[in-house]
Amino acid sequence: MTDLSTPSSDRVKTFMDGLEAADFAETAFTTPKPLSESTVAILTSAALHHPEQAQFDPRDTSFRQIDPSRRDFKLGHWSQDVDQVGFAVDHNVIFPIDRLQELADQGVIGAVSDVHLAYAGNQFEVQGIRMDSGPEGAKVLLDAGVDVVVLTPV
């Protein structure tokens, strides 16, 4: 039996702690309307996509639009260091679309957006996302009437 007494996933997290991050001189801060009146979307960096959509390449900075009426999500993240079994049995552990619908049904949030976004998060160069695909994704969400976005990593 292999000695697994030290969880190596913690070492991976420690390594990721030290990765260089994009620097924003100022932090934008938007005050939303009440949550019970807000339309909420999910944006995940787990490289989710539907089967007919193009897979994410490892350095892909583009995004895919996720249809909340479907459940045929595929986890396209290119990394060996991510648990994928949790997502296999329950997509909500990364993409909590069923939880959002329950909150909408209860009136906690105003509505679930008709469109959600997925990017590939394992990027060492984020300028393409910052300057191009990020603003493009923001426009998609604004055009869909989104007020609040929950961002989930992988």
Next chain:
Amino acid sequence: MSTLAHVLEEAGLATIALGIVRGQLESTAPPRGLFVDFPLGRPLGKPGDAEFQHRVLAHAFSMLERTEPGIEVFDEAIPDEGGLMACPIPPRAEGDEHPAVAEARGLRPAYDRAIAQYGEKIGAFRLFGPDEVPAAIATFAAVADGAPWKEAGIPGIPARVVQDIRGYYEAAALALSDHVPAAFEATRWFQHETEAGKAILGARKQMEAQGAKQGLWQYLVSGAASD
């Protein structure tokens, strides 16, 4: 992830960014960041536990009441216990095949049961389908036995091929287990307990010995599930 939070907020959207890696969350300083001390790949914490997931979302949404940027910490951590999945592997057919190849064939019914139950969601089969898994494993077994890695017929960039094999095994493991494994338990089982995992580890050592670039052999294993 936090870069996108800044960009969306600049565009007029209110955001809450969940973050699993605390240092990364702090250095990228999203407008509203919620540190969740969970395993990589499980930002809502617990698969199949709606109540827990709602608690995470409730904390996230409560941050919309903040009047200035900041990071908060979710009040429950889920540590990686370093566990190894106990997963009975079906008996292999006796024959001339490499044990890893026979093992993969033997797991096919379990894989099919898992896909029937959960769907194919976990990132496997971007390079080839489940029918090709035994042949793909055979290429790593050949390298482990000393074949030159460039001539072994590995059907793609080696680390990506391994991800497809891993997806096949982890799906099969779901059907062979009586519980949802904790994070990385199935990965550790694949990497350390299966014949396929041993063949890949052997190929990794051979590729290094044969002078392959480190980037080509290093990522044949999951660092998060290594010993």
